[in-house]
Amino acid sequence: EIVMTQSPATLSVSPGESATLSCRASHSVRSNLAWYQQKPGQAPRLLIFGATTRATGIPDRFSGRGSGTEFTLAISSLQSEDFAVYYCQQYNYWPLTFGGGTKVEIK
Amino acid sequence: QVRLVQSGAEVKKPGSSVKVSCEASGDTFDNLAINWVRQSPGHGLEWMGGSVPPFGTPNYAQKFQDRVRITADKSTTTAYLELRYLRSEDTAIYYCARASDEGNWFDPWGQGTLVSVSS
Numbered sequence A: 001e002i003v004m005t006q007s008p009a010t011l012s013v014s015p016g017e018s019a020t021l022s023c024r025a026s027h028s029v030r031s032n033l034a035w036y037q038q039k040p041g042q043a044p045r046l047l048i049f050g051a052t053t054r055a056t057g058i059p060d061r062f063s064g065r066g067s068g069t070e071f072t073l074a075i076s077s078l079q080s081e082d083f084a085v086y087y088c089q090q091y092n093y094w095p096l097t098f099g100g101g102t103k104v105e106i107k
Numbered sequence B: 001q002v003r004l005v006q007s008g009a010e011v012k013k014p015g016s017s018v019k020v021s022c023e024a025s026g027d028t029f030d031n032l033a034i035n036w037v038r039q040s041p042g043h044g045l046e047w048m049g050g051s052v053p054p055f056g057t058p059n060y061a062q063k064f065q066d067r068v069r070i071t072a073d074k075s076t077t078t079a080y081l082e083l084r085y086l087r088s089e090d091t092a093i094y095y096c097a098r099a100s101d102e103g104n105w106f107d108p109w110g111q112g113t114l115v116s117v118s119s
Helices: none
Strands: A004-007 A008-012 A019-027 A032-037 A044-051 A062-067 A070-075 A085-090 A102-106 B003-006 B011-012 B018-025 B032-042 B046-051 B056-062 B067-073 B077-084 B092-100 B103-109 B113-117
Touching: A004 A032, A004 A085, A008 A019, A008 B003, A019 A032, A019 A085, A019 A102, A032 A062, A032 B103, A044 A062, A044 B103, A062 B032, A062 B092, A070 A085, A085 B046, B003 B092, B003 B103, B018 B092, B018 B113, B046 B077, B056 B067, B056 B113, B077 B092
Parallel strands: A008 A102, B011 B113
Antiparallel strands: A004 A019, A019 A070, A032 A044, A032 A085, A062 A070, A085 A102, B003 B018, B018 B077, B032 B046, B032 B092, B046 B056, B067 B077, B092 B103, B092 B113
16 A cells, blocks of 8 residues: 655644645655645545646646655645645555645644 | 535444445536545545446455445436444544546545444
8 A cells, every 4th residue: 555644744834925745655656646625624625636737726826746756735825715734645556545634724 | 517415424333334325416427436535533534445437346445345335326326335344443524526537536525424433
């Protein structure tokens, strides 16, 4: 099973600042990586697939980079609605696996 | 646009079974790869399994293979997750989600169903 490790567990950021979240795979997953945003009481929402492609309706302040084992999600100029938990997911291998999440909180 | 609506919360006893439903609308049901992901404080997000279009053959995570069954009723465009031999660790929110036909990322997700297992 591919283990997905996200860091940091919590990121404290002021509104308007930028944030960079990391996701590492225990084995290369090529570019088969997705990012999700989850707010309290809601289901996860797809942000990025193919490591770099924004899903429909996702603002361009969200950007994904990386391939192989190292991935990042960058959020520029954080808005109030961006404070949430973010998860990565690999879909290169069965079983599909998720990272443990990074909580982006207001500083 | 695909929409997934799940059944309501369940409270179950250890050793029993639960069946969660996920009604799909907005696309041809046969084309939908409905997957199931659960979320609990102890285990985070866990993929449990999903159907593989167009025949709907289920694909299960090995961890759950002995206890889970994924089925679908085309007449009602509803997918089902049945989990047997419930234990307290199965207390979680269960989500259905559509896997893309270009890769197994999930969009959209159902609203989630809380399953509580307690004696």
